[in-house]
Amino acid sequence: MRLTKICAALTVGLGAVALSGCSTLEEITGGAESVDYKSTVRGEPLSVPPDLTQAQADAHYKAPEGTSFSSYMQSREAQQQAVASGSNILPQTDGIEVKRDGQLRWLVVDMPAEKIFPEVIEFWGTQGFTIRSQDPRAGVIQTDWAENRAKIPEGWIRSALGAIVDQVFDSGERERFTTRMERVDGKTEIYISHQHMEETPTPDGTTFKWVYGKEDPNLNAAMLARLMVYLGTDQERAQSKVTQAEQTERxxxxxxxxxxxxxxxxxxxxxxxxxxxxxxxxxxxxxxxxxxxxxxxxxxxxxxxxxxxxxxxxxxxxxxxxxxxxxxxxxxxxxxxxxxxxxxxxxxxxxxxxxxxxxxxxxxxxxxxxxxxx
CATH class of the missing domain: 3.30.310.170 (Outer membrane protein assembly factor BamC)
Structure with missing residues (x-):
């Protein structure tokens, strides 16, 4: 068994309680930090193409790889400084609605796609992700694989050793998100979906491999709600709109x-x-x-x-x-x-x-x- 698994098992055995995933509206709208992503792939600084009509038509199929915490921390510190100065605070807006059809949820935003596209790229950066691909022609943004650090059990060993142990502990799970935008009747529809992977032992027990797990619609909804807040909807209003959307299912x-x-x-x-x-x-x-x-x-x-x-x-x-x-x-x-x-x-x-x-x-x-x- 690898060191990451041993450490995780030891921490659990010492009485640490794993944090649960997003399941309540408070968590969905960001009131509880049960989602705390850290990209596991090195990425270039986030950039937005100057001409949103040009495409980066490319196929992307990669497993989680690499570790770059420093780039994430630099981005997060810059964001915190901007928020403190008030330069990064968006105005309140009422032009965002949540729609639901069965397990599917999406946003309808009363803004042109050209304005929303760069905002969505910046949003994923604030959530701890690096951008793997952006295709303005297709209206698609895909993040790289990231680990939800909130799923790693807390314990006195991790607290005592801090960043050193953070390099060793591993939840054994990864997600990457895809955001797609559609122009409909002068507005922009935004869809968020994700892929989930879990690290599992091979049949002979000599190594581990990554296998795809089941997508969690509630996690997609959580990120949609966080995007709403980022685009200017306050948390209380976002919670209300998510609640209303939950009442419709087909x-x-x-x-x-x-x-x-x-x-x-x-x-x-x-x-x-x-x-x-x-x-x-x-x-x-x-x-x-x-x-x-x-x-x-x-x-x-x-x-x-x-x-x-x-x-x-x-x-x-x-x-x-x-x-x-x-x-x-x-x-x-x-x-x-x-x-x-x-x-x-x-x-x-x-x-x-x-x-x-x-x-x-x-x-x-x-x-x-x-x-x-x-």
């Missing part, structure tokens, strides 16, 4: 067809709702979204087939700090959403726009089905 019936000759999803939703759900499913599944065309109902993605793609493993603390990068290349596909009667159909197309039902297409359909809220 599920989606999904029919999945994956045969040797067909691969599609059938949703009991009109096009607008299906388009929204498929977009969030693409984010949650970790596909690289390069572009989208709502008029044709197409999302342009890159997908790294799990049968031939990377293995996500970290054997020890050295790979966590200095791990290599996988260079497998993701392939270009399109995901098309079309209205069909009272519902919608979702199919997979190749890069040239031809409908396909290959093994890879069937896997894409299955992954989307697993990430569309029931």
């Amino acid at each position: 599920g989606t019936a999904v029919e999945t067809v994956t045969t040797s000759s067909e691969a599609f999803l059938r949703l009991n939703e009109p096009f607008d709702r299906a388009w929204r759900r498929v977009g969030v499913a693409i984010d949650s599944a970790g596909f690289a979204l390069e572009d989208r065309d709502r008029s044709s109902g197409e999302y342009f993605i890159r997908y790294l087939d799990s049968d031939t793609g990377e293995k996500i493993e970290q054997a020890n603390i050295f790979t966590r700090m200095f791990g290599g990068r996988n260079t497998a290349e993701a392939q270009a596909f399109r995901i098309r959403v079309v209205a069909q009667g009272n519902g919608s159909m979702v199919t997979v197309l190749d890069k040239d726009g031809q409908t396909i039902s290959t093994d890879t297409a069937r896997r894409i359909i299955t992954v989307l089905s697993n990430h569309i809220g029931k």
Whole structure:
């Protein structure tokens, strides 16, 4: 068993109580510090492209790696100084609403996407994340993997040794978040989704590997609420809007067809709702979204087939700090959403726009089905 696991077990044995995840509205709106992220990947200083019409079309598939606490602390100190001087305080705004449809939540902001995009990049920096990719054309921002340090048990050993022990303790969990923006009727819709990974021992017990865990809709809601506050909504109003959104819930019936000759999803939703759900499913599944065309109902993605793609493993603390990068290349596909009667159909197309039902297409359909809220 690695030192991180031994230390964590020792601390728990000495009576430390692990902090729970966001579950109350107080926590969701930032009143309780049960979310305290620290990026585990070195990143360049946050930057915003001057021309929001230019894209950084690139596929990104990396496991958690590296450690850079100093860059995060520098960013946090700068932010605290700005807040103290009053230069970083946004004005109060009423133009933010919370929407919910089943497990899916999103914000509708009465501001243009050009103004919100850089604000969202800065927001993730204040939350302890580095930015992995930003694509203004697709309206997508993805953070790098980060560890929620609030999940690490407190104890007298950690308190006594401080920063030294912080380099050794590890929660064995990572998250990265994807923010996507859509222009709708002169306003901007903002969706936040995340991917979760857990470090688990291999069957032979000789090493550890990272495996994907289940997405927590409450964590997405927590970050949406924090973004609301960052954009200018006070905590009490954010809490009220989240409460109102919780009172509306609706599920989606999904029919999945994956045969040797067909691969599609059938949703009991009109096009607008299906388009929204498929977009969030693409984010949650970790596909690289390069572009989208709502008029044709197409999302342009890159997908790294799990049968031939990377293995996500970290054997020890050295790979966590200095791990290599996988260079497998993701392939270009399109995901098309079309209205069909009272519902919608979702199919997979190749890069040239031809409908396909290959093994890879069937896997894409299955992954989307697993990430569309029931």
